[in-house]
Amino acid sequence: MKDDAKMPLDERIATRVRTLRAAAGLSLEALAQRSGVSRSMISLIERSESSATAVVLEKLATALGVTLASLFDAPIGRGTPPGPLARAAAQPPWQDPGSAYVRRNVSPAGWPAPFQIVDVHFPPRARVAYETAARTPPVHQQVWVIEGRIDITVGTAQHRLDAGDCLALQLDQPVAFHNPSRRPARYAVVLGTPGGAA
Secondary structure, X not given: OOOHHHOOHHHHHHHHHHHHHHHOOOOHHHHHHHHOOOHHHHHHHHOOOOOOOHHXXXXXXXXXXXXXXXXXXXXXXXXXXXXXXXOHHHOOOEEOOOOOOEEEEOOOOOOOOOEEXXXXXXXXXXXXXXOOOOOOOOOEEEEEEEEOEEEEEXXXXXXXXXXXXXXXXEOOOOEEEEOOOOOOEEEEEEEEEOOEOO
């Protein structure tokens, strides 16, 4: 039997998108219209034949009413309940083909909690912009800079964060991240939804 926790990330994403789309009762065409991602691209993602960018995956997550981080969760093993511990080996990194930033879901997959933690390494001069829109229930996010510097634009508001700074925001409008320096940055993202798992 295949170990779901060791499933390659492209396969994890494919499984999650297919599962969430089916649960929402959406056809490929309906999800394409809702997300702004082409039907052919969604089909490629669901067959694990395309390494989509973080921007594309965020569009799908928004349309499906979930967080981007949730698309990277391993499927819960057949008959195996989720546990409260996520070993480092079960937290594979994923590199965005668009910006080259690297993210890693730290929180235990499937564990019932009102928040989720993501560890991000952001290359020098890198930039990524998400066309985020409101979700139901609302999703709150806090970004805590561990090393380096990050510029974050939320709607029209601009924020410069240095090591130790933390910014709280709600994912209901476009958000852009930019590393303005010549050094890599690292930050933690904590995502939360009122009364439920992120």
